Amino acid sequence: MDWLSKNTASAVLADLATGTRPLTHQALDEMPHSKPLEHLRSVLVATGALPARDEHLSRLERWIHATLDERGGRDDRELLRRYALWHLLRRLRQRNNGTPTTHSQFAGVRQRVRAAIALLDWLHAREVTLASCRQADIDTRLTSPDATHLAEAGQFVRWATAQRVCAIEYPAVRWHGPSRTLDHDERWKHAKRLLHDDSLRPEDRVAGLLLLLYAQWPSAISRLTVDDVDATDHQVRLRLGQTPITLPEPLASLTRTLIATRRGHAVLGEQGTSP
Structure with missing residues (x-):
């Protein structure tokens, strides 16, 4: 500060x-x-x-207005306002239908706005606008080594094309709007399947349960190693923070199985050699 x-x-x-x-x-x-x-x-x-x-939604609205105000009198400011407020936020409100916005939804919308700004700034540096740019400009952007968030930028171009702002092709995965939050019953339905469906792989079951029951980010789950697990004959403890937690059954048994049968993605040969 x-x-x-x-x-x-x-x-x-x-x-x-x-x-x-x-x-x-x-x-x-x-x-x-x-x-x-x-x-x-x-x-x-x-x-x-x-x-x-809705705190995340309020923060998102303030961030969008502040970000667009920083662009001053840029010609693309109104285009970004239409995209951020009338497209992204409108879809977010429709998807949530009165339920609170999640941090993941907040981050996802902000990332899409930043990707659109990065693309427009890149075009501005080449003295062209989205409406006047050619396919060759976009192809150069796609092959640029320093280009980031290409998928999110593609969703912006897809929207702009539908709005007849431009007429260029930009490969993009279709975005179906902000992900909907799981309600209480649906979360437990998925958790019960992961707890009892033996046809699923142990690593998928453990990862899914840590996400659903302990609100762990996938990136945090992927960093867990055998050193984070303390397994004895009577209990299994997992270190997700400073204080280890005791895992209940059958998650404890699934974790034991995972340790015994694990195989690192970068490891070839014998199982159990990767931490």
């Missing part, structure tokens, strides 16, 4: 403490985003001092 941000936060907190500024979500939104602010807001909501709201 820089000097200006610290002074802004201090001024807002002082106004809230003296009562000169009403305690609202909008007042907290004027402060720089931080973990302590998130915690304070959650406590105020839990105690009824503030009404509950």
Whole structure:
């Protein structure tokens, strides 16, 4: 947090403490985003001092407006606004239908907006716009070694083509909108299958259960090694954080099986040689 941000936060907190500024979500939104602010807001909501709201959606809306405002008078600002607000956010609201936005949905929409901005900035550097660019420009972008988020950029181009903004081809996997959150019954339906369906591979069952029951990110699951498991005759403990957790059955037995039969993707030959 820089000097200006610290002074802004201090001024807002002082106004809230003296009562000169009403305690609202909008007042907290004027402060720089931080973990302590998130915690304070959650406590105020839990105690009824503030009404509950879709926090990830609110953060996403503020981020989009701030990001687009930074582009000043760029000609593509209105195009990005249509894409971000009237396409991405509209689909997100329709998909959630009143349920809270997840962090994954928040990150996914933000990544698509950033990919669209990166593509437009790349074209701007070549002194062309999305409407005036040629197929050769897009092909050059696709083969550029420093190009990132090509799939997300392709979804932006697919939308722009449907809006008749451009008429170019850009290979892209069709995006069906933000992923829908699992409700309680559906989550347990998948968990029960992973717990009892012996036709599935142990590694898939363990990974799926860690995701469904312990809210572990796939990237965190993929980094687990045998050193994170403490298995004795009576229990199996798994280190997902600083304090190991005791796994219940049948997840404990599945983890034992996985350790005994594992094979690393980069390892050829005998099973059990990869950590």
